[in-house]
Amino acid sequence: MKNTLILYFLLLISISVKGQNAQDIINGLKKDLKTNPDAKKTAIIYSDLTWYYSKIDIDSALHYGGKAAAESRKLNDSTLMAQVYSDIGAVYFIKGDFVNSKSNYLSAYKIRKLRKDVKGLAKINNNLANIYEKTHQYKQAMIAFLEALQYFESVKDEKNVSIIKGNIGLIHLKLKNYPKALNYISDVIQFQEKNDFKEELCVSCLNLGNVYLHMQDTINALKFYDKSIKACTAVGNKKGISSGFNNIASIKSEQKKSKAALALYQKSKQVREELHSDLDKANFDLNLALEFTTNKKYNEAKKLLLSTKPIFEQTNHSEKLQKNYKSLITVYSYLNKPDSVNYYLDKLALLDEQLLVSKAEKQTAELETKYQTEKKERLLQKSKAEIAIRELEIRKKETQFLILGLISLALLVIIYLVYRQQKLKNKQQEQEFELKSAIAKIETQNKLQEQRLDISRDLHDNIGSQLTFIISSVDNIKYAFDIQNAKLDSKLTSISNFAKSTIIELRDTIWAMNKSEITFEDLQSRIHNFMEKAQEVKEDIYFNFEVDASLKNIKFTSVEGMNLYRTIQEAINNSIKYAHPKNISISIKPIDNTISISIADDGIGFEMEQVELGNGIHNMRKRITDNGGVLEIISAKATGTKISIQLKKQ
Template sequence: MKNFYYFILFTLLFSVEANSQDFKKTLVKAFTSQDSSEYYFKIAKKNIKSIDDEAQYYFCKNARYCDYNQLDSAIVYGQKALKLLKNGNDVNSLLTVYNNLAKVYRKQGQYDKAIDYSLQGIRVAEIEKKENWIAFFNAMLSLTYHDFESYQKGVFYGKKALKYWVSQKEKKPNMISNALNAIAINFDDWNKPDSALYYHKKVFKYFKGIDTLNIGETYNNIGNTLLKQKKYREAKRWISSALQINDKNFEMSNGVKDNDYYYERATNYTNLATIAYELDDFNEAEKLFEKAYIYAKKSDNAEKLRDFYYQRALFNKKRNNLSKAVQDQESYIKIRDSVFDVERAQNFSELEAKYQNEKKEKLLLQSRAEIREREIEIKSKNTQFLILGLVSLALLAIIYLVYRQQKMKIKQQEQEFALKSAIAKIETQNKLQEQRLTISRDLHDNIGSQLTFIISSVDNIKYAFDIQNAKLDSKLSGISNFAKSTIIELRDTIWAMNKSQITFEDLQTRIHNFIDKAKEAKNEIQFDFFVDAELKERQFSSIEGMNIYRTIQEAINNSIKYAEADKIQIQVHKANNQIQIVIEDNGKGFDLSATEKGNGLLNMQKRITEINGTFDIQSSDSGTKISILL
């Protein structure tokens, strides 16, 4: 991982114009120098000539302090570098700083900030289509969620990183190893050792024939999983190999003690100390814990210190050193609480009880003055709690009043809006009614008078002239009858337009008028029209009412013309939550399958469908039945 990081850094520093090569070379010296880093940084600062130079200066300081575990300084210079790089075109430098800040905050145990900077980096990488960086940040998220003990998410992000790296034509073992280890340690602490070992051992596939000095972390992690399975001696062999690899890397780096140096050894010695006390070698465990503490402290990593105190507390508990066990437990809880921002957990209540029992005799020997001080302290705390409780109640009351007032305001606004909507609806309906009345007057005064004139003119022609031509006489009578029929239809239309609402009682009256006229032509037909009293006041819009009226009218017309019936029934009643209209005759009927639907049947079906009803017709030699459901 470190080699990849250096590769990115030097690539960024040398991918610039020739006139700034001296400035960049000075920054490289500042970053790589063991003893003269600050000297070269001062020289570089004097040679800053542009915003880009300033951005690279802060970028290198951030990288230097991050690599050498000076975390607070790394954050300060990282924030300065971000402000400048966000407005520039150096995307790789920007992404590197996001990664550095995520890494620093992860070490400090500020996982929310670590996740935030990783996600910010992913957003930039996605916009710039830097897929390798997206994978890199996913691996960082996997490690951060692991430290935060959110293992399911850790596995999820680790697998996303792994999927990218293994899909590349040119495989990068270091990147694949990083993703595999991230997945494996999440499975390990998730108590899924088989999955952890599976992913850890896959690392060796990509390092076949390559020096294993690059994968000391994997040796340690395999040992850690075996340790949790209580395979202590096998675990010790793997972790000891990891320590030897780390020592060899230290020799090859000319004795540079960077952050990785302390982090790796904190892990190795904590694990070896744990194995020693599990094997009841308390003296060896004591020595190893001393080394682990030094390295964990210098690593400045919250996770390593947390793990150290946790394991040493268990060690001291096992050797019955309850006082030290409680101290380590308190240190562990303090770090854990600072990391997870939760109330202090009582994970070691049994151990605490034992420790308190040992102190019980000493507590009984305390003086009355000390007891009095304790009582005063308790009273003071009770007073504080009482005041805090009263303040809390007052705040709750204020919050409730504000909430209630806001709720009433919202309710009032809703009522005002409903009122305005109702007024607007009424105004719209009034305008529509005025338009309907205007149109109906125009129809009555213009078209109605013209049809009346046609009837009168045809009748005058018939009476004024002695028409001998029977065909012509029939044609004139047809025109007169058609005009009369049209006037009736027009009156029905005007009637519907003049009503904003139509009831079944209105329809019943209108249909009775129609039936009375039908009887004049077919007086031998018996008509029966029944409307359920409960439905008489049921209202429809003018369009709905007219469609129902026309459908019933068409059905009656068909029965009169074609059915040769002597009885026609129209019934309207409730059927569950629906209204059913039935028009039935006792005529000769017709074969539905053999008869092509004409305009009359199609028009009836269309009218009922338009008002969201269903239309059904049944016919046999005993009559025809039309059912309408609304």
């Protein structure tokens, strides 16, 4: 036991180091505030202070959370506002104020929903589920956890998947389904140990220790509480450290090792008081009071019991309140205060009566449901009897017409055979017609394909070769004669370049004509070729092109594919020509039932109201409209230009 206490003392020293690291970061942030940063930077610093103070001082965290919320509202920055609300919700959760925690998380949820931030919504669902679990709303907690789990599994975020599965295991623990809880949390811990996720191990090992404790396996419970304390110490999680000490203390108390239990309760209390979490502090004080009662320190026990009683009454923790009243009855009995004993006997009786009424109401509702179910079953049985009587009457009538029915049946069989023969004949004729139509359609398509190939060959062999001849002739003129006239030299260069770009466009047209259908994968390859040529000319521009893997095989007609290719090509050319960007990004991804295409640059941009759009933009809109889509241009001088295209999925 002495060695154990020494270990815990060393852990407390480590905790103070972790707290010091957080304090160093906080000091740095406060120093940044003194440099009079702009409004956006100030709001971000307040938000960071909220998060780091939550590790060491809840009251300070809430103070800076309020400042961050006020600044983000002034800026009308919804992204920052959602993050601040989430941070404040986390601070209130640590404090044990689940009402304010839920309110702030819901505020963040509304903003993220408007922004269609699916990942942010999944994280908030997980946080709300933790609140539901703490307030014993296990059904709502499970629904919220499963919604979050569905998202994180879809994006293969294994870390968040493990966190949520651990939380689901915790619900099974609360529902006393210990085998399921053990399976869930054990699997999660294996994953977290493999990836050295100490912050997550801090919580998971504590929960697994609780599972083993409920299964009366104190050896494994102590083993995982120790693991939890080490992991929590490594990341500076004071709440987890305090909980670990408290749970080990409860085991020592059950083992009648009162001195060790009291020492551990005091260590737990010391760490927890630094966080200013009212509900958790009340829970620890209650355990400490029970230990004081066992050691006949009644005045110390009374002081703790009276301080925790209002908190349990406000938060409606009936189970804790029962323990509190019972302990007060015991304490006042030993202190020889019969009036106080009677007072808390009445309070306990009233609380027990309320719980009995609540239980009775629940049982009454169950009985009512059972009665209604039985009533429906009786009505069903009565209905079945009436149906049986009607069936008997029908059988009598059927017997009377049996002979007539047999004759009718024979006639029907003959009619059916004739009808079936005619139907088979008609079906055979339909199949022959469909086959002929299919053959004709294939022949027509083959002819069209042959015509396309002939046209593309003619374009390539005739116009292509003529354009090549023009380029060669212009280049020969330039190199054969010493042209001193700069205008003439520039004109010849312009003709040569125009002919070269015409050949490139001609090749693109031939490529489209040679295909009956075009996929995004085809377009990606073509656009990559185009960007490589552009990169050779504009080496200072970085190009990025991404197509979601699920869209690569979506097909377009050759006309639709060419329209889309020309639009993207025109957008890139416009960006290179007018915007002078450093980066150009093309992104193609699915959103709901649409395909979203984005061509964005970080160039100089322009004010939409002050610029008259040219024929190039009108042609782009026309091409996308012909494809059944919508094209939108978003530009500002400070942010560059983005062309957004929305197409319906085929």
